[in-house]
Amino acid sequence: MSTAEPTRIPAYDSRSFYDEMYDERGRVRLHYEHVHRSFAAMGPSELARRRQAFGSRMLEEGITFTLYAPGAPDPLERTIPFDCVPRIIPAAEWSLLEAGLRQRTVALNRFIRDLYHGQRCVRDGVIPRRMIVGNTYYRPEMAGLDAPGDVYVTAAGIDLIRDETGYYVLEDNLRSPSGFSYLFKGRSLMSELFPDLYLPSAIEDTERSLNVFLTSLRSLAPSGKKDPFIVLLTPGPYNSAYYEHAFLAQQLGIHLVEGRDLVCKDHKIYLRDLRGLRQVDVIYRRIDDEFLDPLSFQPDSMLGVAGLMNAYRAGNVAIANAPGTGVADDKAVYAYVPDLIRYYLGEEPILSNVPTYILSRKEEREYVLDRLEELVVKETSLSGGYGMLIGPQASAQELAAFRERIREQPGRYIAQRTMKLSTAPVMGAGGMMPRHIDLRGFVLSGSGGEPHVVPGGLTRVALQEGSLVVNSSQGGGVKDTWVPRRGRPGPRGDQSRCEAQSQDQDRNEEECGC
Known part of the structure; x- marks a missing residue:
């Protein structure tokens, strides 16, 4: 793989693991050349000022997550650690990931429908029956129910890692994946606080994905209603991801509600407001199945809506993601996903699983x-x-x-x-340091359209040296993820060289079955 001439800082180790910015000889990869050059031109005081401004904005806007620290008596609410050095995925490399994420989501959606409509996959021996009936997330209440437009998974979060051989899917998140707000807000702050880095880079925009998200939710409305009333159902402000719930409701222009704000009457769901009752057509839920409806699931739930499942069965309200989708993101079912892709789509998996x-x-x-x-x-x-x-x-x-x-x-x-997760540089007080990362790819699906993959997704970072745990709930941080636009010149005309390098990488990944 060809690389640019600038080299890493002497203490930076890019030999032990595949590093996103530097090759094993310490040379900067071409698609990172502008980023590397820009940070090298900033003095320590300028970097410190921008990092402080970043942290202040995160605090002012309440961009938080609840951290459950071992041994701590109470959970800690903190701003999500956001690293200002973006991760860059070359356009041709992203095209492969995008196709693989779309393929996987389509197959998983068909699998979920099959589970609740006949279980052909079980009869044909693709997956053992015990994996289904004994699954914590299998919901017998969904048997025979049709999800609007046959869309069970409206929002999917697929976690990927890479090592020196290529990309692998680590796990599937199909219930209510989190991280959307950090993706969109991180991009907004990068463009505002690092305009000299962001503006010349000609990267894929993520703002359109918010419109796709809303369109996907609207497409689920019962009877194809043209102007559906949509709400986001949250457990409330004590939930660890409440900032995200509030952010998405605001950005999508939908109501943020708790279970106590809704009522079921005549198998329909209504929002109580100052004007009376307003019928709800679509619920984007951010609470787990067992709390959705105390009449169908956990009887002591105070978070859901009594009678919600009756309204769902009657076809008067859509729920995204549909109840019972968690059966497909179980980590034992994960091992069968390549076979499910072959079974439902008649295709070879584009992205490989980690050996399980x-x-x-x-x-x-x-x-x-x-x-x-x-x-x-x-x-x-x-x-x-x-x-x-x-x-x-x-x-x-x-x-x-x-x-x-x-x-x-x-x-x-x-x-x-144990995979050798790739590393990427994070900016610390003493300069750049390598830290392990993964990538959460977000896929949005609506009725009648092709799934949309949010460009770049969200890169998650294990901030502790040597740690492989990137989850925000375990102390991890995040990065903005950039995908250069195809056919657009990058800084100093580097884009064509970036694409050539990406094509070389594609050939390497094809050889390793990725």
Whole structure:
């Protein structure tokens, strides 16, 4: 792969892991040349001033997330750490990711519909029945119900990682994925506070994706209503992602509501406001299935709406994402997604899974137990970095405890090869430092249209040196992610060289089955 001549700072390690900005010889990759040159031209005082301005804006606008720190008596609300050095994904490389994300989401949507309408995939032996009926997120209440437009997953968040061989899907998030607000707000702040870096870069715009999001929600309205009334259902201000709920409601121009604001009458959902009752057509829910409706799910729920599922069954309201979608983002089901793509689409997967071991299988379980210190173990029903063991970083006590848990309930866990997550530079007080990253790709789907992939997605950063945990709930941060526009010259005419380099990378990824 060809690279530019500027080199990394001497203390920066780009040899141990694939680094997004520097190659293994320390040379700046061509698509990063403008970013590297711009930061190199800023003096320490200017960098400190801009970083402080960034932090102040985050604090002023309340861009927060709740952090659950080990040993802390109470959760901590903090501004989301945002690193000002953008991640850049070359256009040709992004095209591959975009196609793979779209393919995966379409297949998963068809899988969910099949689960609640006949389960052909089970009858044909594609996936074991026990993976479905024993799944925490399988909702028998959805059996036989048709989602509006057959769209079960309106908003998907697909997590990807890369190593020296290419990209892999790490997990699927199909219930109510978070991170949209950090993507859109991060881009806004980068354009405002780093205009000299942002404006010459000719990158794909993300603002259009907000319009696509709204259009996707509108398309779900019962009976094709042209001007549907849409609300965002939040658990309330104590939820860790409440900032995101408020941000999206404002940006999409929809009402932010809690369960107590809604009422079910005659199998229809209404919003109580000062003018009386107003019928709701679409609910973008950011609460889990079990809290949606105390008459159908958890009876003591104070967050949902009594009778909501009756209104849904009657076809009088749409819910995005549909109840029961979580069965498809279970980490054990994840291992079968490549087969599901082949089954439903008749295509080979564009993006590969991380090699995964199903611990309910005796041979695979014994293999994992013998090599636990080399692998990553995850509880199938949890997300956000919870219920996870990273073998190479675990103590002997932690390894022993997980071995016992696996032996007691093997079906609750999967194991994966420890991947060498790529690194990208983050700006610290002493300059740039490499930190591990992943990428959450967001896919938006509506009735009758092709899924839309938000350009670039959200890069998440493990801020602690050597850490592989990027989740915001575990102390991770985020980066703006840039995709250069095709056919548009970049700074100093570098765009054509960037695309040539991207095509070289595409060939490398094809050779490794990515």
